[in-house]
Amino acid sequence: MRWAVAWSVLAGLGAGVAGAQELEGEAREPGYCAFVRGVGDAESAVLLAPEVFASVGVVNSGDAGWSEGGPLGGPTPRIIAGLDYDFMGLYRGLSIRRRAQAECERYRALSALRAAAKRGTDVGAEAALAARAQVLETALPEAGQLLASLREDVKAGRATLEELNALQLRLDGLQALAYQTAKERERLAALPRPTERPLSTWLQDFRAADARVEAESATLRSASAWRVRLRGGYDELINVPQEVPLFGSLTVAYNLGNLWQPSANARAREGRRRLLEEDVEGVSQEVAGLLRELRAGHSAEEARLREVSVLVTDLEGQLRDIQAMETAKVRRYRDYLVLELARLRAEQAWLKTRVAELGRFLGEERP
Known part of the structure; x- marks a missing residue:
């Protein structure tokens, strides 16, 4: 247990240093990108990491599976501690980070398009x-x-x-x-700077990034139907002889509603694509x-x-x-x-x- 706590502390310190370096690297990127990535990292952090649990209570020794050497149903103190990890949390956490990256790319393309729209026919x-x-x-x-x-x-x-x-x-x-x-040059100097890339390329990037945002959102919706949990740790009944006071279990669960999600996600994807084209503003x-x-x-x-x-x-x-x-x-x-x-x-x-x-x-x- 002492080694486990020590490794946890070191891992936390390492994550803190990596987070500080990441913040320094993101200082020069758009504020929206720093925002969505920060939110994505915060949401995915609890999904990527295991859950530590502990409980102390009194249980019926008969329910605990022991009757020899004590009265059936006698109250017995119990201590449980261990780790619980959902492997689908890993999958969802990585999807959240990919979605944040897609939202950042979508914002960059959208900003370039809006800058071009404000400049209008003065482009070039x-x-x-x-x-x-x-x-x-x-x-x-x-x-x-x-x-x-x-x-x-x-x-x-x-x-x-x-x-x-x-x-x-x-x-x-x-x-x-x-x-x-000279007057026109002064007026144009106050407008957003023109992009160095073709406008058609920015428009393609915007649509592709928006499609990736929806794809990652659909992935998260579908992943919520699954649960693959690994749970294990220390389980001791006080004053009760036990050979190995450890336990472990693997649980796999599936929600049947997932069978109807693919068609719904396809409709959402097509609807979002049409929304971009139909929105007059x-x-x-x-x-x-x-x-x-x-x-x-x-x-x-x-x-x-x-x-x-x-x-x-x-x-x-x-x-x-x-x-x-x-x-x-x-x-x-x-x-x-x-x-x-x-x-x-x-x-x-x-x-x-x-x-x-x-x-x-x-x-x-x-x-």
């Missing part, structure tokens, strides 16, 4: 705006130099005021686009609508990217052709081409990055 816009801003940061100083040069030409009578105003309007358009880009409906909208926008922006790329190539060709010409009218046309090309390059950079980001987010491979 952050990187696209950064690409546009980079092009504008390069183009605006050059455009400012062109405007300053044209002002000098106006003062010298080599250019008209109308030409100056036209160039000023084009430069104002580029500056307004830069301001709008659920994440599945919201993400499905977002996917349709993003795919439609993706196709339209791909078409626009092809058009803009053709225009950029054409203007670059025109600009190369007139670089060697030095007449005033050619210079005015060159300035126009430079500013228009800067605008189109900014749009091209935005579209190229946006299409690539949307393709990655939607899980569609693009060449």
Whole structure:
């Protein structure tokens, strides 16, 4: 008995150290995961461990199976102590922990889906705006130099005021686009960060984890119909001769209600799957609508990217052709081409990055 108590104390200390290490590892995970795992560990702890019992009382010695050497039915003190272990508790405890893990994975996927839903059609816009801003940061100083040069030409009578105003309007358009880009980047910075994985993958993970939660719940319901108990320990009748004051027994019990559980669990599993699809306020409906909208926008922006790329190539060709010409009218046309090309390059950079980001987010491979 003393050895058994000592081993129990050591096991408890070891469990405490393991629990502390587990808490340190879980400090960086989502709070919901720490919560469900903690609840799962607490519920499974009493199922995985054996039960220690002890009782002291007085029994009829005849009922205790002894009549020789004493009067039949005489009161006899009795001490019982031992261990009781239900092997189905081990099975249920492990199922509870697996269910907690599935609930954590379900929460992670659900959080990613909700973050994407809050961002909506702005998915991929952050990187696209950064690409546009980079092009504008390069183009605006050059455009400012062109405007300053044209002002000098106006003062010298080599250019008209109308030409100056036209160039000023084009430069104002580029500056307004830069301001709008900076404003949009600030707005998007306040929204949840986009996920690094395709949205369709997160949706599949969410449905798979939800199905595992229901599967583990069904396992627990079915396991409650079984009981496999091993019970043994010390059993002594005081002042009664006994050769070996020990006892042991194995009990197996089965509840016939388990025969009807498989069909009921199947209905529950199918009902839960349909609930995810039918819930108009659920994440599945919201993400499905977002996917349709993003795919439609993706196709339209791909078409626009092809058009803009053709225009950029054409203007670059025109600009190369007139670089060697030095007449005033050619210079005015060159300035126009430079500013228009800067605008189109900014749009091209935005579209190229946006299409690539949307393709990655939607899980569609693009060449």
